[in-house]
Amino acid sequence: MAGSRRIGASVGLAPFLVYVTLFLFIPTIVVAIGAVTVDGRFTLEGITALKEPTMLEITYRTLLLAASTAVIGAMVGGLVAYVVSTAKPNGILRKSVASLSGVLAQFGGVTLAFAFIATVGREGVVSLWLKNHDIVDFTTSGWLFTLKGLVLVYTYFQVPLMVIVFLPALDGIRPQWREAADNLGATTAQYWRHVGLPLVFPAFLGSMLLLFANAFAAYATAAALVSQGSPILPLQIRKALQSEVVLGYQNLGYSIALEMVVIVSVVMYAYSRLERRTSGWLR
Template identity: 55%
Template sequence: MVPFFAYTTVFLLIPTLVVVIGAFLSGGRPTLGNVRALTEPAVISATQHSVVLSAVTAVGGAVIGAVLAYAVSTARVDGVLRRFVASLCGVLAQFGGVALAFAFLASFGATGFLTTWLAKVGVDTGPGLWLYEWDKGLMLVYLYFQIPLMLIVFLPAVEGLRPQWREATETLGGSTWVYWRRVAAPILFPSFVGATLLLFTNAFSAYATAAALVSQGSPLLPLAIGNTLTSEVILGQENIGKAMALEMVVVVAVAMTLYAVLDRRSSKWLAP
Protein backbone atom coordinates (compact mmCIF):
# COMPACT_ATOMS: atom_id res chain seq x y z
CA MET A 1 0.00 0.00 0.00
CA VAL A 2 2.56 2.51 1.18
CA PRO A 3 4.99 2.01 -1.74
CA PHE A 4 2.18 2.57 -4.22
CA PHE A 5 1.07 5.84 -2.67
CA ALA A 6 4.61 7.04 -2.15
CA TYR A 7 5.48 6.27 -5.76
CA THR A 8 2.43 7.91 -7.30
CA THR A 9 2.92 10.92 -5.06
CA VAL A 10 6.49 11.47 -6.17
CA PHE A 11 6.10 10.72 -9.87
CA LEU A 12 2.51 11.72 -10.54
CA LEU A 13 1.05 14.06 -7.95
CA ILE A 14 4.14 16.20 -7.43
CA PRO A 15 4.66 16.76 -11.18
CA THR A 16 1.00 17.67 -11.53
CA LEU A 17 1.27 20.11 -8.63
CA VAL A 18 4.49 21.53 -10.06
CA VAL A 19 2.60 22.33 -13.25
CA VAL A 20 -0.50 23.68 -11.54
CA ILE A 21 1.34 25.81 -9.00
CA GLY A 22 4.15 26.80 -11.36
CA ALA A 23 1.57 28.18 -13.76
CA PHE A 24 0.74 30.83 -11.19
CA LEU A 25 4.26 31.61 -10.05
CA SER A 26 6.90 33.92 -11.39
CA GLY A 27 10.21 34.31 -9.64
CA GLY A 28 8.72 32.74 -6.51
CA ARG A 29 5.82 35.14 -6.37
CA PRO A 30 2.19 34.38 -7.17
CA THR A 31 1.06 36.00 -10.36
CA LEU A 32 -1.48 35.75 -13.12
CA GLY A 33 1.12 36.88 -15.65
CA ASN A 34 1.82 33.38 -16.98
CA VAL A 35 -1.84 32.76 -17.57
CA ARG A 36 -2.13 36.14 -19.19
CA ALA A 37 0.75 35.18 -21.46
CA LEU A 38 -1.54 32.49 -22.87
CA THR A 39 -3.35 35.24 -24.72
CA GLU A 40 -0.23 36.20 -26.66
CA PRO A 41 -0.75 35.78 -30.41
CA ALA A 42 1.86 33.01 -30.73
CA VAL A 43 0.31 30.92 -27.96
CA ILE A 44 -3.22 31.55 -29.16
CA SER A 45 -2.39 30.46 -32.69
CA ALA A 46 -0.59 27.35 -31.39
CA THR A 47 -3.66 26.52 -29.32
CA GLN A 48 -5.95 27.11 -32.26
CA HIS A 49 -3.85 24.93 -34.55
CA SER A 50 -3.77 22.17 -31.97
CA VAL A 51 -7.51 22.25 -31.41
CA VAL A 52 -8.37 22.40 -35.11
CA LEU A 53 -5.90 19.67 -36.01
CA SER A 54 -7.16 17.42 -33.21
CA ALA A 55 -10.82 18.09 -33.94
CA VAL A 56 -10.56 17.54 -37.69
CA THR A 57 -8.52 14.36 -37.40
CA ALA A 58 -10.76 13.13 -34.58
CA VAL A 59 -13.97 13.60 -36.56
CA GLY A 60 -12.43 12.40 -39.83
CA GLY A 61 -10.76 9.44 -38.16
CA ALA A 62 -13.95 8.62 -36.26
CA VAL A 63 -16.16 8.60 -39.36
CA ILE A 64 -13.76 6.58 -41.51
CA GLY A 65 -12.86 4.31 -38.59
CA ALA A 66 -16.53 3.69 -37.80
CA VAL A 67 -17.31 2.69 -41.39
CA LEU A 68 -14.28 0.43 -41.36
CA ALA A 69 -15.35 -1.05 -38.03
CA TYR A 70 -18.79 -1.82 -39.41
CA ALA A 71 -17.29 -3.39 -42.53
CA VAL A 72 -15.04 -5.55 -40.37
CA SER A 73 -17.92 -6.51 -38.09
CA THR A 74 -19.81 -8.04 -41.04
CA ALA A 75 -16.93 -10.47 -41.56
CA ARG A 76 -16.81 -13.83 -39.80
CA VAL A 77 -16.08 -13.48 -36.09
CA ASP A 78 -13.19 -15.92 -36.02
CA GLY A 79 -12.08 -15.28 -39.56
CA VAL A 80 -8.54 -14.42 -40.55
CA LEU A 81 -9.66 -11.12 -42.10
CA ARG A 82 -10.95 -9.74 -38.83
CA ARG A 83 -7.89 -10.87 -36.88
CA PHE A 84 -5.65 -9.42 -39.53
CA VAL A 85 -7.33 -6.02 -39.53
CA ALA A 86 -7.63 -5.92 -35.74
CA SER A 87 -3.96 -6.79 -35.19
CA LEU A 88 -2.83 -4.39 -37.88
CA CYS A 89 -4.84 -1.58 -36.34
CA GLY A 90 -3.54 -2.51 -32.89
CA VAL A 91 -0.01 -1.90 -34.12
CA LEU A 92 -0.77 1.14 -36.25
CA ALA A 93 -2.67 2.90 -33.46
CA GLN A 94 0.56 2.79 -31.43
CA PHE A 95 2.69 3.62 -34.43
CA GLY A 96 3.22 7.25 -33.63
CA GLY A 97 6.37 9.19 -33.51
CA VAL A 98 9.61 8.97 -35.34
CA ALA A 99 8.98 5.90 -37.49
CA LEU A 100 5.63 7.26 -38.67
CA ALA A 101 7.16 10.57 -39.67
CA PHE A 102 9.87 8.75 -41.61
CA ALA A 103 7.31 6.55 -43.32
CA PHE A 104 5.49 9.58 -44.64
CA LEU A 105 8.71 11.29 -45.66
CA ALA A 106 9.69 8.19 -47.62
CA SER A 107 6.32 8.16 -49.39
CA PHE A 108 5.21 11.78 -49.73
CA GLY A 109 8.46 13.71 -49.25
CA ALA A 110 10.32 15.45 -52.04
CA THR A 111 11.98 12.21 -53.18
CA GLY A 112 9.26 9.90 -51.88
CA PHE A 113 8.04 7.17 -54.16
CA LEU A 114 4.49 8.54 -54.39
CA THR A 115 5.73 12.01 -55.27
CA THR A 116 8.00 10.66 -58.00
CA TRP A 117 5.28 8.36 -59.23
CA LEU A 118 2.70 11.15 -59.33
CA ALA A 119 5.14 13.39 -61.15
CA LYS A 120 5.55 10.68 -63.78
CA VAL A 121 1.80 10.61 -64.38
CA GLY A 122 1.85 14.36 -64.63
CA VAL A 123 0.57 15.47 -61.24
CA ASP A 124 2.84 18.02 -59.66
CA THR A 125 2.58 18.05 -55.87
CA GLY A 126 4.91 20.98 -55.47
CA PRO A 127 8.26 20.89 -53.70
CA GLY A 128 7.01 18.48 -51.04
CA LEU A 129 6.79 21.12 -48.36
CA TRP A 130 3.06 20.59 -47.79
CA LEU A 131 3.93 17.57 -45.68
CA TYR A 132 5.43 19.78 -42.99
CA GLU A 133 2.45 22.07 -42.70
CA TRP A 134 0.17 21.47 -39.77
CA ASP A 135 -3.09 21.77 -41.72
CA LYS A 136 -2.10 19.54 -44.64
CA GLY A 137 0.62 16.98 -44.07
CA LEU A 138 0.20 16.66 -40.31
CA MET A 139 -3.51 16.04 -40.72
CA LEU A 140 -2.84 13.17 -43.09
CA VAL A 141 -0.18 11.76 -40.80
CA TYR A 142 -2.43 12.02 -37.74
CA LEU A 143 -5.25 10.25 -39.59
CA TYR A 144 -2.87 7.38 -40.05
CA PHE A 145 -3.00 6.55 -36.35
CA GLN A 146 -6.48 7.93 -35.64
CA ILE A 147 -8.37 5.57 -37.98
CA PRO A 148 -6.82 2.41 -36.48
CA LEU A 149 -7.45 3.69 -32.96
CA MET A 150 -11.08 4.32 -33.85
CA LEU A 151 -11.41 0.76 -35.13
CA ILE A 152 -10.04 -0.66 -31.89
CA VAL A 153 -12.26 1.48 -29.70
CA PHE A 154 -15.41 1.28 -31.79
CA LEU A 155 -15.40 -2.34 -32.97
CA PRO A 156 -16.75 -3.70 -29.65
CA ALA A 157 -19.66 -1.25 -29.87
CA VAL A 158 -20.54 -2.27 -33.42
CA GLU A 159 -20.23 -5.91 -32.43
CA GLY A 160 -22.71 -5.22 -29.64
CA LEU A 161 -25.46 -4.59 -32.20
CA ARG A 162 -27.55 -7.73 -32.03
CA PRO A 163 -28.92 -9.29 -35.21
CA GLN A 164 -32.22 -9.72 -33.34
CA TRP A 165 -32.71 -5.94 -33.34
CA ARG A 166 -32.43 -5.86 -37.09
CA GLU A 167 -34.78 -8.82 -37.46
CA ALA A 168 -37.26 -7.16 -35.14
CA THR A 169 -37.16 -4.02 -37.28
CA GLU A 170 -37.74 -6.07 -40.41
CA THR A 171 -40.61 -7.99 -38.82
CA LEU A 172 -42.24 -4.69 -37.97
CA GLY A 173 -41.87 -3.62 -41.59
CA GLY A 174 -38.91 -1.27 -41.24
CA SER A 175 -36.41 -0.84 -44.04
CA THR A 176 -32.64 -0.85 -43.68
CA TRP A 177 -32.71 2.94 -43.50
CA VAL A 178 -35.25 2.87 -40.67
CA TYR A 179 -33.10 0.33 -38.83
CA TRP A 180 -30.03 2.55 -39.05
CA ARG A 181 -31.89 5.75 -38.35
CA ARG A 182 -34.10 4.58 -35.46
CA VAL A 183 -32.28 1.64 -33.89
CA ALA A 184 -28.57 1.39 -34.62
CA ALA A 185 -27.69 5.08 -34.70
CA PRO A 186 -29.23 5.97 -31.30
CA ILE A 187 -27.56 2.97 -29.69
CA LEU A 188 -24.16 3.66 -31.22
CA PHE A 189 -24.27 7.42 -30.83
CA PRO A 190 -22.86 7.69 -27.28
CA SER A 191 -20.03 5.27 -28.12
CA PHE A 192 -19.31 7.18 -31.28
CA VAL A 193 -19.10 10.56 -29.57
CA GLY A 194 -17.09 9.04 -26.74
CA ALA A 195 -14.63 7.49 -29.16
CA THR A 196 -14.35 10.79 -31.02
CA LEU A 197 -13.43 12.54 -27.77
CA LEU A 198 -10.83 9.89 -27.10
CA LEU A 199 -9.36 10.47 -30.56
CA PHE A 200 -9.36 14.19 -29.87
CA THR A 201 -7.31 13.85 -26.69
CA ASN A 202 -5.07 11.36 -28.45
CA ALA A 203 -4.21 13.85 -31.18
CA PHE A 204 -4.14 16.78 -28.80
CA SER A 205 -1.51 15.25 -26.55
CA ALA A 206 0.60 13.75 -29.33
CA TYR A 207 4.09 15.20 -29.37
CA ALA A 208 6.52 12.76 -30.96
CA THR A 209 5.06 12.63 -34.47
CA ALA A 210 4.85 16.37 -34.81
CA ALA A 211 8.29 16.87 -33.27
CA ALA A 212 9.86 14.44 -35.73
CA LEU A 213 8.15 16.03 -38.71
CA VAL A 214 8.14 19.75 -37.96
CA SER A 215 11.60 21.12 -37.47
CA GLN A 216 10.94 24.84 -37.73
CA GLY A 217 8.73 26.93 -35.51
CA SER A 218 6.22 25.47 -33.10
CA PRO A 219 2.79 25.59 -34.71
CA LEU A 220 1.27 23.23 -32.12
CA LEU A 221 0.81 23.54 -28.37
CA PRO A 222 2.85 20.44 -27.42
CA LEU A 223 5.70 21.68 -29.61
CA ALA A 224 5.52 25.13 -28.01
CA ILE A 225 5.78 23.51 -24.56
CA GLY A 226 8.68 21.39 -25.70
CA ASN A 227 10.37 24.53 -26.96
CA THR A 228 10.19 26.28 -23.61
CA LEU A 229 12.01 23.27 -22.15
CA THR A 230 14.80 22.89 -24.66
CA SER A 231 15.59 26.35 -25.93
CA GLU A 232 17.71 28.80 -24.06
CA VAL A 233 14.95 30.27 -22.05
CA ILE A 234 14.47 33.87 -21.27
CA LEU A 235 13.88 34.24 -17.57
CA GLY A 236 10.29 33.49 -16.66
CA GLN A 237 9.59 31.65 -19.95
CA GLU A 238 9.77 28.42 -18.01
CA ASN A 239 6.61 29.10 -16.10
CA ILE A 240 4.78 30.13 -19.25
CA GLY A 241 5.49 26.57 -20.36
CA LYS A 242 3.78 25.42 -17.19
CA ALA A 243 0.80 27.62 -17.91
CA MET A 244 0.54 26.10 -21.39
CA ALA A 245 0.86 22.64 -19.85
CA LEU A 246 -1.96 23.49 -17.48
CA GLU A 247 -4.06 24.63 -20.42
CA MET A 248 -3.48 21.23 -22.09
CA VAL A 249 -4.42 19.35 -18.94
CA VAL A 250 -7.64 21.33 -18.63
CA VAL A 251 -8.65 20.66 -22.26
CA VAL A 252 -7.80 16.96 -22.01
CA ALA A 253 -9.51 16.62 -18.63
CA VAL A 254 -12.74 18.12 -19.95
CA ALA A 255 -12.72 15.78 -22.95
CA MET A 256 -11.90 12.74 -20.81
CA THR A 257 -14.63 13.54 -18.29
CA LEU A 258 -17.20 13.78 -21.07
CA TYR A 259 -15.82 10.53 -22.43
CA ALA A 260 -16.22 8.77 -19.08
CA VAL A 261 -19.84 9.94 -18.80
CA LEU A 262 -20.67 8.79 -22.33
CA ASP A 263 -18.83 5.50 -21.84
CA ARG A 264 -20.97 4.71 -18.80
CA ARG A 265 -24.10 5.56 -20.80
CA SER A 266 -23.22 3.44 -23.79
CA SER A 267 -22.21 0.42 -21.73
CA LYS A 268 -25.80 0.26 -20.51
CA TRP A 269 -26.96 -0.92 -23.92
CA LEU A 270 -23.95 -2.77 -25.10
CA ALA A 271 -23.33 -4.85 -21.98
CA PRO A 272 -22.72 -8.44 -23.05
Protein backbone atom coordinates in the same frame (compact mmCIF):
# COMPACT_ATOMS: atom_id res chain seq x y z
CA MET B 1 -7.77 -3.50 16.78
CA ALA B 2 -9.71 -3.59 13.52
CA GLY B 3 -8.60 -0.06 12.79
CA SER B 4 -4.92 -0.87 13.19
CA ARG B 5 -5.29 -3.91 10.97
CA ARG B 6 -6.83 -1.74 8.28
CA ILE B 7 -3.91 0.65 8.52
CA GLY B 8 -1.61 -2.35 8.36
CA ALA B 9 -3.30 -3.50 5.17
CA SER B 10 -2.97 -0.09 3.55
CA VAL B 11 0.79 -0.12 4.16
CA GLY B 12 1.06 -2.62 1.31
CA LEU B 13 0.02 0.16 -1.05
CA ALA B 14 2.80 2.46 0.11
CA PRO B 15 5.49 1.58 -2.47
CA PHE B 16 3.08 2.09 -5.35
CA LEU B 17 1.70 5.32 -3.94
CA VAL B 18 5.16 6.72 -3.21
CA TYR B 19 6.22 5.85 -6.75
CA VAL B 20 3.32 7.50 -8.55
CA THR B 21 3.57 10.50 -6.21
CA LEU B 22 7.22 11.02 -7.09
CA PHE B 23 7.02 10.41 -10.82
CA LEU B 24 3.49 11.45 -11.76
CA PHE B 25 1.82 13.62 -9.11
CA ILE B 26 4.79 15.83 -8.23
CA PRO B 27 5.57 16.67 -11.88
CA THR B 28 1.91 17.53 -12.46
CA ILE B 29 1.74 19.67 -9.33
CA VAL B 30 4.99 21.40 -10.31
CA VAL B 31 3.33 22.31 -13.62
CA ALA B 32 0.21 23.65 -11.92
CA ILE B 33 2.21 25.71 -9.41
CA GLY B 34 4.76 26.82 -11.99
CA ALA B 35 1.97 28.19 -14.17
CA VAL B 36 0.93 30.71 -11.54
CA THR B 37 4.23 31.61 -9.84
CA VAL B 38 7.47 33.30 -10.73
CA ASP B 39 10.31 33.01 -8.20
CA GLY B 40 7.88 31.79 -5.58
CA ARG B 41 5.57 34.74 -6.01
CA PHE B 42 1.96 34.31 -7.15
CA THR B 43 1.29 35.84 -10.55
CA LEU B 44 -1.13 35.42 -13.40
CA GLU B 45 1.43 36.51 -16.01
CA GLY B 46 1.74 32.98 -17.37
CA ILE B 47 -2.00 32.62 -17.73
CA THR B 48 -2.46 36.02 -19.36
CA ALA B 49 0.38 35.17 -21.77
CA LEU B 50 -1.88 32.42 -23.10
CA LYS B 51 -4.34 35.09 -24.17
CA GLU B 52 -1.90 36.82 -26.49
CA PRO B 53 -2.94 36.67 -30.15
CA THR B 54 -0.06 34.37 -31.21
CA MET B 55 -0.79 31.92 -28.39
CA LEU B 56 -4.51 31.98 -29.12
CA GLU B 57 -3.72 31.26 -32.74
CA ILE B 58 -1.56 28.27 -31.77
CA THR B 59 -4.25 26.96 -29.41
CA TYR B 60 -6.83 27.31 -32.15
CA ARG B 61 -4.60 25.46 -34.60
CA THR B 62 -4.02 22.62 -32.12
CA LEU B 63 -7.76 22.30 -31.51
CA LEU B 64 -8.35 22.32 -35.25
CA LEU B 65 -5.75 19.58 -35.79
CA ALA B 66 -7.22 17.44 -33.01
CA ALA B 67 -10.81 18.01 -34.13
CA SER B 68 -10.24 17.40 -37.83
CA THR B 69 -8.22 14.22 -37.31
CA ALA B 70 -10.81 13.05 -34.76
CA VAL B 71 -13.62 13.55 -37.29
CA ILE B 72 -11.71 11.96 -40.19
CA GLY B 73 -10.53 9.12 -37.95
CA ALA B 74 -14.02 8.54 -36.57
CA MET B 75 -15.61 8.49 -40.04
CA VAL B 76 -13.08 6.19 -41.70
CA GLY B 77 -12.45 4.06 -38.61
CA GLY B 78 -16.17 3.84 -37.93
CA LEU B 79 -16.76 2.61 -41.46
CA VAL B 80 -14.00 0.01 -41.15
CA ALA B 81 -15.36 -1.11 -37.77
CA TYR B 82 -18.83 -1.42 -39.30
CA VAL B 83 -17.81 -3.55 -42.26
CA VAL B 84 -15.74 -5.74 -39.96
CA SER B 85 -18.58 -6.10 -37.46
CA THR B 86 -20.84 -7.57 -40.16
CA ALA B 87 -18.22 -10.24 -40.93
CA LYS B 88 -18.09 -13.62 -39.19
CA PRO B 89 -17.67 -12.96 -35.44
CA ASN B 90 -14.69 -15.27 -34.99
CA GLY B 91 -13.42 -15.16 -38.56
CA ILE B 92 -9.82 -14.62 -39.57
CA LEU B 93 -10.63 -11.27 -41.22
CA ARG B 94 -12.04 -9.80 -38.06
CA LYS B 95 -9.21 -11.09 -35.91
CA SER B 96 -6.52 -9.75 -38.22
CA VAL B 97 -8.16 -6.34 -38.59
CA ALA B 98 -8.48 -6.10 -34.81
CA SER B 99 -4.87 -7.05 -34.09
CA LEU B 100 -3.52 -4.92 -36.93
CA SER B 101 -5.46 -1.94 -35.59
CA GLY B 102 -4.06 -2.61 -32.14
CA VAL B 103 -0.55 -2.44 -33.54
CA LEU B 104 -1.08 0.55 -35.83
CA ALA B 105 -2.82 2.63 -33.15
CA GLN B 106 0.46 2.49 -31.18
CA PHE B 107 2.44 3.46 -34.25
CA GLY B 108 3.57 7.03 -33.88
CA GLY B 109 6.50 9.26 -33.23
CA VAL B 110 9.72 9.19 -35.19
CA THR B 111 8.96 6.01 -37.16
CA LEU B 112 5.63 7.34 -38.36
CA ALA B 113 7.19 10.65 -39.34
CA PHE B 114 9.82 8.88 -41.42
CA ALA B 115 7.18 6.65 -43.00
CA PHE B 116 5.50 9.73 -44.41
CA ILE B 117 8.77 11.46 -45.29
CA ALA B 118 9.64 8.37 -47.34
CA THR B 119 6.20 8.51 -48.98
CA VAL B 120 5.20 12.11 -49.63
CA GLY B 121 8.25 14.04 -48.42
CA ARG B 122 10.38 16.07 -50.80
CA GLU B 123 12.09 12.94 -52.12
CA GLY B 124 9.33 10.54 -51.17
CA VAL B 125 8.54 7.53 -53.31
CA VAL B 126 5.00 8.72 -54.08
CA SER B 127 6.11 12.33 -54.57
CA LEU B 128 8.62 11.29 -57.23
CA TRP B 129 6.07 9.03 -58.92
CA LEU B 130 3.50 11.84 -59.05
CA LYS B 131 6.11 14.25 -60.40
CA ASN B 132 7.31 11.84 -63.08
CA HIS B 133 3.75 11.33 -64.23
CA ASP B 134 3.16 15.10 -64.30
CA ILE B 135 0.27 14.87 -61.87
CA VAL B 136 1.42 17.11 -59.07
CA ASP B 137 4.83 18.27 -57.84
CA PHE B 138 5.41 17.81 -54.10
CA THR B 139 9.17 17.71 -54.40
CA THR B 140 9.67 21.42 -53.85
CA SER B 141 6.88 22.11 -51.38
CA GLY B 142 7.11 21.46 -47.67
CA TRP B 143 3.39 20.85 -47.16
CA LEU B 144 4.09 17.65 -45.20
CA PHE B 145 5.70 19.77 -42.50
CA THR B 146 2.70 22.07 -42.08
CA LEU B 147 -0.62 21.58 -40.34
CA LYS B 148 -2.06 19.86 -43.44
CA GLY B 149 0.73 17.32 -43.35
CA LEU B 150 0.14 16.69 -39.64
CA VAL B 151 -3.54 16.01 -40.32
CA LEU B 152 -2.58 13.37 -42.89
CA VAL B 153 0.03 11.76 -40.65
CA TYR B 154 -2.18 11.73 -37.52
CA THR B 155 -4.94 10.01 -39.52
CA TYR B 156 -2.64 7.02 -39.69
CA PHE B 157 -2.98 6.29 -35.97
CA GLN B 158 -6.44 7.80 -35.45
CA VAL B 159 -8.25 5.42 -37.82
CA PRO B 160 -6.99 2.21 -36.16
CA LEU B 161 -7.66 3.65 -32.70
CA MET B 162 -11.25 4.28 -33.76
CA VAL B 163 -11.55 0.70 -34.96
CA ILE B 164 -10.39 -0.63 -31.57
CA VAL B 165 -12.63 1.52 -29.41
CA PHE B 166 -15.71 1.50 -31.64
CA LEU B 167 -15.85 -2.17 -32.59
CA PRO B 168 -17.13 -3.36 -29.18
CA ALA B 169 -20.02 -0.89 -29.41
CA LEU B 170 -21.03 -2.22 -32.83
CA ASP B 171 -20.81 -5.77 -31.49
CA GLY B 172 -23.42 -4.73 -28.94
CA ILE B 173 -25.98 -4.47 -31.74
CA ARG B 174 -27.75 -7.83 -31.92
CA PRO B 175 -28.57 -9.14 -35.40
CA GLN B 176 -31.97 -10.06 -33.91
CA TRP B 177 -32.86 -6.38 -33.67
CA ARG B 178 -32.29 -6.00 -37.37
CA GLU B 179 -34.39 -9.06 -38.05
CA ALA B 180 -37.13 -7.77 -35.76
CA ALA B 181 -37.16 -4.48 -37.67
CA ASP B 182 -37.31 -6.42 -40.98
CA ASN B 183 -40.26 -8.45 -39.75
CA LEU B 184 -42.09 -5.28 -38.82
CA GLY B 185 -41.52 -4.05 -42.38
CA ALA B 186 -38.78 -1.47 -41.75
CA THR B 187 -36.53 -0.43 -44.62
CA THR B 188 -32.76 -0.25 -44.17
CA ALA B 189 -32.95 3.53 -43.83
CA GLN B 190 -35.72 3.29 -41.25
CA TYR B 191 -33.80 0.68 -39.28
CA TRP B 192 -30.72 2.86 -39.08
CA ARG B 193 -32.66 6.03 -38.32
CA HIS B 194 -34.81 4.62 -35.54
CA VAL B 195 -32.77 1.74 -34.12
CA GLY B 196 -29.14 1.56 -35.24
CA LEU B 197 -27.95 5.14 -35.06
CA PRO B 198 -29.59 6.08 -31.75
CA LEU B 199 -27.89 3.01 -30.26
CA VAL B 200 -24.38 3.61 -31.51
CA PHE B 201 -24.37 7.40 -31.49
CA PRO B 202 -23.22 7.89 -27.86
CA ALA B 203 -20.42 5.38 -28.42
CA PHE B 204 -19.47 7.07 -31.68
CA LEU B 205 -19.33 10.46 -30.01
CA GLY B 206 -17.37 9.03 -27.10
CA SER B 207 -14.83 7.39 -29.39
CA MET B 208 -14.46 10.66 -31.26
CA LEU B 209 -13.68 12.45 -27.99
CA LEU B 210 -11.01 9.87 -27.20
CA LEU B 211 -9.49 10.44 -30.64
CA PHE B 212 -9.57 14.17 -30.04
CA ALA B 213 -7.67 13.84 -26.75
CA ASN B 214 -5.23 11.44 -28.39
CA ALA B 215 -4.34 13.86 -31.18
CA PHE B 216 -4.36 16.90 -28.92
CA ALA B 217 -1.81 15.37 -26.54
CA ALA B 218 0.44 13.81 -29.21
CA TYR B 219 3.96 15.19 -29.24
CA ALA B 220 6.50 12.80 -30.71
CA THR B 221 5.10 12.57 -34.24
CA ALA B 222 4.82 16.32 -34.63
CA ALA B 223 8.22 16.91 -33.04
CA ALA B 224 9.93 14.48 -35.40
CA LEU B 225 8.19 15.95 -38.44
CA VAL B 226 8.33 19.67 -37.70
CA SER B 227 11.84 20.69 -36.72
CA GLN B 228 11.42 24.38 -37.44
CA GLY B 229 8.66 26.51 -36.02
CA SER B 230 6.09 25.55 -33.43
CA PRO B 231 2.64 25.53 -35.01
CA ILE B 232 0.92 23.57 -32.20
CA LEU B 233 0.88 23.65 -28.38
CA PRO B 234 3.07 20.58 -27.72
CA LEU B 235 5.76 22.02 -29.98
CA GLN B 236 5.40 25.38 -28.27
CA ILE B 237 6.24 23.58 -25.03
CA ARG B 238 9.36 22.17 -26.66
CA LYS B 239 10.37 25.69 -27.65
CA ALA B 240 9.79 26.91 -24.11
CA LEU B 241 11.85 24.06 -22.62
CA GLN B 242 14.71 24.50 -25.02
CA SER B 243 15.01 28.24 -24.58
CA GLU B 244 14.65 28.39 -20.84
CA VAL B 245 17.52 30.85 -20.65
CA VAL B 246 15.16 33.45 -22.04
CA LEU B 247 13.43 35.02 -19.06
CA GLY B 248 9.77 34.15 -18.70
CA TYR B 249 9.82 31.33 -21.20
CA GLN B 250 9.98 28.56 -18.60
CA ASN B 251 6.87 30.06 -17.06
CA LEU B 252 5.12 29.98 -20.43
CA GLY B 253 6.01 26.27 -20.74
CA TYR B 254 4.25 25.61 -17.45
CA SER B 255 1.14 27.53 -18.40
CA ILE B 256 0.84 25.86 -21.82
CA ALA B 257 1.26 22.48 -20.11
CA LEU B 258 -1.49 23.41 -17.64
CA GLU B 259 -3.75 24.52 -20.49
CA MET B 260 -3.22 21.15 -22.18
CA VAL B 261 -4.00 19.16 -19.01
CA VAL B 262 -7.19 21.14 -18.46
CA ILE B 263 -8.42 20.62 -22.02
CA VAL B 264 -7.55 16.91 -22.11
CA SER B 265 -9.16 16.35 -18.67
CA VAL B 266 -12.41 17.98 -19.74
CA VAL B 267 -12.52 15.87 -22.92
CA MET B 268 -11.66 12.66 -21.08
CA TYR B 269 -14.30 13.38 -18.45
CA ALA B 270 -16.93 13.77 -21.16
CA TYR B 271 -15.63 10.56 -22.74
CA SER B 272 -15.96 8.56 -19.52
CA ARG B 273 -19.52 9.83 -19.02
CA LEU B 274 -20.51 8.76 -22.53
CA GLU B 275 -18.74 5.44 -22.15
CA ARG B 276 -20.63 4.68 -18.95
CA ARG B 277 -23.86 5.34 -20.81
CA THR B 278 -23.03 2.88 -23.58
CA SER B 279 -21.54 0.15 -21.40
CA GLY B 280 -25.01 -0.37 -19.92
CA TRP B 281 -26.38 -2.12 -23.01
CA LEU B 282 -23.06 -3.47 -24.21
CA ARG B 283 -23.04 -6.51 -21.97
